[in-house]
Amino acid sequence: MPILKSYYSEDVSSFLQDPADIVLGRMSKNTNFDLDIATRNSWIQEVEILKDQLNGVVTQGKLFFEFSIPRLGKRIDVLLITGSVIYVLEFKTGDSEYTNQALDQAWDYALDLKAFHKTSHGKTICPILVITGKKSKKIKVPEKIHVDHDGVCKPFAIDSSMIGDSIALVRDSFPEGKFIDIGDWENGSYEPTPTIIEAASALYKNHDVKDISTHSAEKINLTETTEAIEKIIEYSKANSRKAICFVTGVPGAGKTLVGLNIATKHRNKDDRFHSVFLSGNGPLVTVLRESLVRDCVSEAKKSGLRLTKKDAARPVEQFIQNVHHFRDAYIADDKSPPSDHVVIFDEAQRAWNVEQTSNFMSRKKGIPGFNQSEPDFLISCMDRHQDWAVIVCLVGGGQEINTGEAGISAWIDAIYSNYPEWDAYISTHMTDSEYRAESAIKKLSARKNSHVRDSLHLSVSMRSYRAEKVSSFVKSLLDMNHDDATALVSGFNDKYPIKVTRNLDSAKNWIRSTARANQRYGMIVSSQASRLKPLAIDIRVNVDPKHWFLGDKSDVRSSWYLEDVATEFVVQGLELDWVCVVWDADFRMTDSGWKHSSFVGEKWQNINKNERKAYLKNAYRVLLTRARQGMVIVVPEGSTDDPTRYPHFYDETFKYLKSVGLEVIQ
Template identity: 30%
Template sequence: MRAWANSHRVLREALDTLAMEQPELRQWTIAFEYELPRERGRRPDVVLLTHDRVLVLEFKDHPRPSRVEQTAHIDQVAAYARDLQHYHAASHHLAVLPVLVYAHRPGLQEERGEVIVLGPDRLKSHLTSFVAASSPQFDHMAWLNADYAPLPTLVSAARRLFEHEPLPAIRRAQSAGIEQTVAALIDAARTAHEQGEHHLALVTGVPGAGKTLVGLQFVYARTVKEGEGERDAVFLSGNGPLVSVLQHALENKVFVQGVHDFLKQYGAHRDRLPEEHIWVYDEAQRAWDAQQVLEKRGHATSEPEDFLRLGAQMTGWAMLVGLIGEGQEIYIGEEGGLAGWNTALQNSEKPWTLHAPEKITHLFSHATSVIPNNALDLTVSLRSHLAEDLYLWVHALLAGEDERARHLITRIQAQGFEVYLTRDLEIAKEYVRTRYKGAEDKRYGLLASSKASNLKQVGLDAWNLGVKAYNAGPWFNNPPLDPKSCCQLTRLASEFVCQGLELDFPIVCWGTDLKWTGQDWQSPTPRTPAAGKRVPENPHRLRVNSYRVLLTRGRDGMILYVPAQTALDQTYSYLQALDLPELPSRSEIWQDRVLETT
């Protein structure tokens, strides 16, 4: 109540005299506590509609905010303005400007990127520049009533789909080709059904491009629209945490199932056949090879061969959709990649028609026929909102391409995606808690490599404090104050738990399992496995891919936490040299407070 009263007081002091001096200002509109639809808890304090632009004002009562708090406040109001610019239907052609006002810091006026930071006595002079009657004023009531369509998380999108709600028409999803990809799969399924054929469709995409959403929409479309009420499609994943999270969110275990359980029941020449004729296999490039299946299920048939044999047994027709992530093989037995599918086609008893992007069709010499279709290649990251270059930056970072990484981080930050560096975990926690205070639907949490044994020294144990697959649902879905929620910042999610899922602002905890040597990245030589255990073909590639997964989970941004350990000094220096902004340390914050007190 006090904060609201202070913002009201500051606005009256600024606007009363300004309205008398320039009557044109009386045509402006003030919206207090403008709630962003579908985003519970996200409310800019004030949206001020002038004659030709939108001002987003966020008021803070802090008389002496720490540098971390101020950074979080600045990023908060910048994100409000960015989201209104891109997701509010009536704002696409207007300038949307963020303003941060500290009610108890008179004399303050500075620019922090695109954000203007003001004290209460400077607001009037700042607003004066926006008073003009020379151009026609846009329709304020139409703006207030316009649709706001935020980019849904994977979980919220799945929940809407299976509650038979239409997904919002998101410009970014449309430009990324999601609709065309789903339409291409529907056409291929219809052809397979009508002609009694066997079809394999492969959808490729960078992390966060919406492959899983495509699979879920396709299953939904076949079940609700195409199948006339019959269930003829199922979404399968070898990613146990993803299955757990989606089943937890949907309160349904029929449409989303674990691929290994599915093949245990129907694979390996078993007599039972599934009800569904269409199987969507998420992360199909990670399908187990024959040796891994032998170790885990007792028969030497690779998962690609198991699926195609099952398809050959189906009455009439079958279709398999493989969703292919790039550079995300992180388990032993997944390193065969797409080659395993070509081998399965060679050994199949039935002819298979392949639908795939042109860039991978040359890998499938044993398909009976090939239909190239570039609508099946998703190249734009949806997860990270506007950071289309995030995946390219992560690739450059992990390839040691420092010049390219520096160039790309500048572009990413300009697009509204924040990446911070710190050696102080408590500072990282303070930032995310401050930034998302009161935002019920926002999720932030700790991510770390499963091999980061050094984190035990800073109180984080990837094994004892790690989220198990069966607990992933509550960790990702439960509200921030729930003890099981990721927002409690007490339990780590490894690459195995977070793959295919997302957080708004993860804290990625760096381990000594991937260190910068001054020339390149190095990972430890794995210990000799116990008798009967398998040695990875390329353990370093699995480590690099693990960090590729961890670094591509964020939607708004991420913090890279590199513990203050001698073994990671070179890694920290390398990340510093890539021009990543650093969160201030506690000693710097203490010095600021001493100077203010003095």
């Protein structure tokens, strides 16, 4: 487990005695980049300010300069521990004013420590923004320190002459706090749970998955699963075998992270295990690519280099590819094997069945009579290798959400019927009901070259890091296991709040007031939610995933504005910190259970096909498992004047959600 590091750390008393040159020298020696004049001058200013402000105010404690926050890829300018409080000091040298963005930056650091640094969990953490430029009359020491329920103070801005007074105020605000054992605190492990965007960025920069993932003795972690897959790859190469590997996991368990980890380790074309990451999830591919390109350009700029987005995009696009583009390339070239011996298919359950693939080939590619499912064709491409090949299928249970998505059984049927020489490595959970592949698995398991592995299943959600049982709750809720759902929600509602309301404005106000700093929130709905237009929610308006997921708070196209809504097709595979789910009458509770409906023309029509029912249920499964920290569910009141929105279309759903223990907000 990684221990957090800094460029300089010393007891306050020693820091006050050390000459400034000594402090600067140690910081310079421990940095891993070329020290420019601006950074050097900032460090000198910070050291001089703190020597002046801490003298006579802080008699004990420890200082850390440039304290690392690996998950965010950032460093805290100064971290001070004294008494019962951890101070996060973010300096803006030369500035005479401050921005909300700068305040949020300091707040983010404090929240990250609180959530992911083990020995910071129960501590009071106070983020302070320090302005070192010309004094402004608008900036002054606050009269009172505001602290949230988890012990993180709300950030405030001061000028550099107010540091001593501010520390004294904070100290006096918590007179009964237990003094922090600094030695114990320093030995605390950092156990982050990154978003998939943060994880992709860290892995692309050659960080190890061990540095960015939560470690837990009670679950199979990402490292073990990655190592299991790599052993399969090594064995296949050494013995000239072809193999397919099925990795399962609950929503948010880290399946995509496993795939990215393998792909990033072997993205060099000269690597003997060169891998490519493929996904049929267009929004996921778009968002991850855009995020990595922005990171590359930003990192180059910090190093004084000029890198255009176009140049940065080329290697990124080779690393993460759309599975349909990969497929099309080998339809055009029907003889050559892929250049990659290892391919990782994310959300493999969403690959197309025979009918969907044949229809697409006829309409879009001018290829009539195409008679292979997408899994069958993709396996056939890898089967062109004369020596060895490995396919890694990352599988989400109950995640098929669109017409023509074959589910995992299509992969298994193809291997069983057409590729008897291929080895199959199967997760122990492939027979679970949500994978809808039990009969196919039984046939495949009977073969001698089929192997079942516990290590190929990720059982605990990392997405909702505050409460690992959220995905189990959602499954019980949708399966109408009322008692299980009630028991589960009572176990995590204090850590991972789920609220329900009939009022959209109340939901928006709650989510805006609950989210802190740069915790991202957004509004999501089912793609069948056609009668939310009276609430100014129109599913026909397509959002651009790049702007919705990556835009900042000033971007009206971003999720922050709670204006443009994303559907299950946009958010699947991605996540937000807080989510507002607006529940329409397409999937409504009745006396006889869930009723599945589609709005056609001017009225709701029953959905009768089991396949389409499953897609709609899975859509709500996706929506209800997108949030990392909590969510609010809006069930509209409906209207007696609108036959498409009668109140009874919504009332039973609201009663059901309330009955399992979700707290109602007005």
